Amino acid sequence: MTVLFYIAAAVAVLATLLVVTRRNLVHALLYLVVSLFAVAVVFYTLGAPFVAALEVIVYAGAIMMLFVFAVMLLNLSADSPPRVPWTAWVGPGILVAVLLAEVVYGLTLGPRSPGGSAVGPAAVSEALYGPYVLGVELASMLLLAALIGARHLAARTRDEEDDV
Amino acid sequence: MAAVSLDHVLALAAVLFAVGFVGLLTRRNLIVVLACIEIMLNAAGLAFVAAGARWGQADGQVMFLFVLAMAAAEVAVGLALAIRFRQAMKSLDVDDADRLRG
16 A cells, blocks of 8 residues: 555656646646546545545546636637647556556555544545534535636626627 | 555645645646646645544545535636636736736
8 A cells, every 4th residue: 555655646746747847738737637636546545535536526527627618618729739639648648557557456455544444435424514514514605606706707708798 | 554654645745735836836827827726725635634544533534525615616716717817818828917907
């Protein structure tokens, strides 16, 4: 498990460095997905399988989908090539292959944590809806505010285009 | 069993945070700046999960869920602002925002 952590950590740092250094926006976003996957594997090796799954679903899934939709809406064809060349997939592909091998190997071991056994979804849920239930309510209000705010900001464009 | 040292996990979180921070300061593309903020929030969440795993408590993972919800809210509003920025400034360069001055 320790070796898996260090490999995933190296992949995370490498992918994050490439996010910052790539000139092409789409390439940077590809490496950002790899970085989030690597951190998810780190969570798994730390004995937090529930958070690892959420990292993949919410960060690498939902949030990255928002980024990709924004890039498509912005229509950046002038700034970046219209089609990502296949060579852009080589770097992220190799890094993800390393992570995939780690996950397959890690699943045979079962989740563990440095302090002992893993903290599973049941323990997290009991804490979340026990002492932290007020935080859950606040998070739901924050997400509702963000939903309305994003809709308001993006919808104003149509009114202004009508005015012009 | 061979355990991962808490110091090493916190060092990884610090490195990821630093890389995201450098990107935030050096890159001028608004989308990449938002991505760097995501990296920094993710690193902060990693520190929470590492601390929770060290003592076998669920609190660290709960805090990560709150960071996750906050990051989702931030990126939704931030990308809506990016779309507005692009339409107002005809570019994604954050340095063009100095035209906001009256």
